[in-house]
Amino acid sequence: MTDRAPPRSTARPADLLLRSTRVVTPERTRPASVAVRDGRIARVLPYDAPVPAGVRCEDLGDDVLLPGLVDTHVHINDPGRAHWEGFWTATRAAAAGGVTALVDMPLNSLPPTTGTAALRVKREAARTRIHVDVGFWGGALPGNRDELRALHDAGVFGFKCFLSPSGVDEFPALDEEQLARSLAVVAGFGGLLIVHAEDPRELADAPARGGAAYADFLASRPRAAENGAVALLIAEARRLHARVHVLHLSSSDALGPLAAARRAGVRITAETCPHYLTLTAEEVPDGATEFKCCPPIREAANQDALWRALADGTVDCVVSDHSPSPAELKTADFATAWGGISSLQLGLPAIWTAARARGHTLDDLARWMAGAPARLAGLGRKGVIAAGRDADFAVLDPDATLTVDASALQHRHPVTAYAGRTLHGVVRSTWLRGQRIYADGEFTGPRGRLLSRS
Numbered sequence: 001m002t003d004r005a006p007p008r009s010t011a012r013p014a015d016l017l018l019r020s021t022r023v024v025t026p027e028r029t030r031p032a033s034v035a036v037r038d039g040r041i042a043r044v045l046p047y048d049a050p051v052p053a054g055v056r057c058e059d060l061g062d063d064v065l066l067p068g069l070v071d072t073h074v075h076i077n078d079p080g081r082a083h084w085e086g087f088w089t090a091t092r093a094a095a096a097g098g099v100t101a102l103v104d105m106p107l108n109s110l111p112p113t114t115g116t117a118a119l120r121v122k123r124e125a126a127r128t129r130i131h132v133d134v135g136f137w138g139g140a141l142p143g144n145r146d147e148l149r150a151l152h153d154a155g156v157f158g159f160k161c162f163l164s165p166s167g168v169d170e171f172p173a174l175d176e177e178q179l180a181r182s183l184a185v186v187a188g189f190g191g192l193l194i195v196h197a198e199d200p201r202e203l204a205d206a207p208a209r210g211g212a213a214y215a216d217f218l219a220s221r222p223r224a225a226e227n228g229a230v231a232l233l234i235a236e237a238r239r240l241h242a243r244v245h246v247l248h249l250s251s252s253d254a255l256g257p258l259a260a261a262r263r264a265g266v267r268i269t270a271e272t273c274p275h276y277l278t279l280t281a282e283e284v285p286d287g288a289t290e291f292k293c294c295p296p297i298r299e300a301a302n303q304d305a306l307w308r309a310l311a312d313g314t315v316d317c318v319v320s321d322h323s324p325s326p327a328e329l330k331t332a333d334f335a336t337a338w339g340g341i342s343s344l345q346l347g348l349p350a351i352w353t354a355a356r357a358r359g360h361t362l363d364d365l366a367r368w369m370a371g372a373p374a375r376l377a378g379l380g381r382k383g384v385i386a387a388g389r390d391a392d393f394a395v396l397d398p399d400a401t402l403t404v405d406a407s408a409l410q411h412r413h414p415v416t417a418y419a420g421r422t423l424h425g426v427v428r429s430t431w432l433r434g435q436r437i438y439a440d441g442e443f444t445g446p447r448g449r450l451l452s453r454s
Contacts, residue, residue: 016037017058025044029363042387063395072373077108078109079121084108091132096345097347098348113137132432132448133448163196163232194244203225206222246269249295250302252306255306275297310368316372324415346404370383401426
C-alpha cells in the first residue's frame with residue numbers, strides 16, 4: 001500500500017469546467033473554457049473544448065468570467081469595534097461584490113495589529129467567520145520597531161503607518177524621524193511600508209472650520225498635504241532603496257513626482273479608490289458626510305488626471321478603503337463626522353460604470369482590481385485566470401444595471417455614498433477555489449481561509 005498520488009496521466013483532468021464567451025485572461029478577453037481541479041486552475045482551454053466524462057460544466061453564456069478581485073485596503077475593525085464592521089458582514093459584502101481575497105488594515109480593531117499577540121487575536125476572531133480569503137497588514141507605530149520583524153515572520157503582508165493623526169488614539173502617527181527609522185527596519189528585511197500620506201504641518205496650516213459645508217472640509221485637507229507627504233516618501237524610499245506604497249492617493253498634483261521617481265528606479269507604488277474616480281467635490285451636498293473620507297474627494301478636473309494616471313500606470317491599482325462606522329458617527333458636521341466610505345460590495349460596478357464611459361475595457365478592470373493588488377501584496381496564487389492559480393472568479397453581467405439600495409447591502413451599517421445611484425455591472429456569482437460562494441443574492445457558509453505572506 002502506498003500513500004502516493006496516482007500518476008498524473010491517470011488523474012481526472014478536472015473537477016469543473018467554466019465556459020464563457022468572455023473570459024478575461026492576462027493576454028486578452030476571449031471565448032474560453034477554464035478547467036478547475038482541486039481548487040486551482042488546471043488549464044485555460046479553447047471555448048469548444050470537449051467536456052471530459054464525469055466533469056461538471058457550467059456554461060456562463062455571455063456573462064464575463066473575471067479573476068476574483070483582490071482588495072488590499074479594507075478596515076474590518078474586528079475584534080473590538082465589530083459593531084462598526086465585523087468579519088462576517090464585511091466578507092459577505094466582499095463576496096457579493098466579486099472580491100475573493102482581501103487584506104485587513106491593522107486599525108480600527110482593538111487591539112490594533114501592531115504585535116504578534118494582537119495578530120493572533122485578529123486571526124482567531126476571523127478564522128471561522130470569513131466568506132472570502134483574508135490576510136492582514138501589520139502596523140508601524142512610534143514605539144513598535146522591535147515588533148516589526150516578528151510580525152513579518154508571522155506572515156503579515158507589510159506595515160501600515162500614518163504621517164498625520166489616524167483618528168484613533170491607539171494608532172498614533174509617525175513623525176519624519178520615526179518614519180525614517182521604521183522604514184530602515186522594514187527595508188532591512190525586504191518588507192513593504194504602506195503609508196497614509198498627508199503632511200500634518202500642511203493640515204495644521206489649512207483653514208479649519210466646522211460645519212456642514214463640504215467646501216470648508218475640502219479646504220481643510222488641501223492637496224499640498226498629500227503632495228508634501230509623497231515627496232517625503234519618495235526621498236526616503238530612494239535613500240533606503242525601500243519599498244513604499246502610497247495609500248488612497250487623491251491629489252493629482254502628486255502624480256508627476258511619482259512618475260518621475262518610478263522612472264528613476266525608486267521603489268514606490270500608489271493606489272487610488274473608487275470614490276476618487278467616480279465621485280466629485282462639485283456633487284457632494286452640504287451635510288452629506290457619507291461622502292467624507294481623508295484625503296477628501298476632490299474636483300472633477302483632479303479626477304480626470306487620476307484616470308489618466310491609472311491608464312498610464314503611474315497609479316497601480318484600485319482598492320476600496322472600505323472604512324465603515326455606525327450611522328450615528330456620520331453627523332452632519334464634516335469636522336467631527338467619522339471619515340470613511342463603505343464600498344466593498346460596490347467597487348466593481350462603480351469602477352466599471354465610469355471606466356466603460358471613458359473607453360476602458362474589462363481587461364483594464366481586471367488589471368487594476370485583481371492583478372495589481374495581488375502583486376502588491378505578493379499573493380502569487382491570486383489575481384489572474386491562468387494555470388496554477390487559485391480558481392477564484394467573479395461572474396459579471398457588464399450590461400445589466402443596479403440601483404444602489406443601501407439597506408440591501410451586506411456590510412453592517414446601511415450607509416454609503418453610492419445610495420440611489422444606478423451602476424452598470426451586476427455580479428451574478430462569485431467562486432472561491434472552484435466553489436460557488438455567492439449567486440444571485442444567496443450565500444454559502446463561510447469558506448474563506450486565512451492568508452499569510454509567503
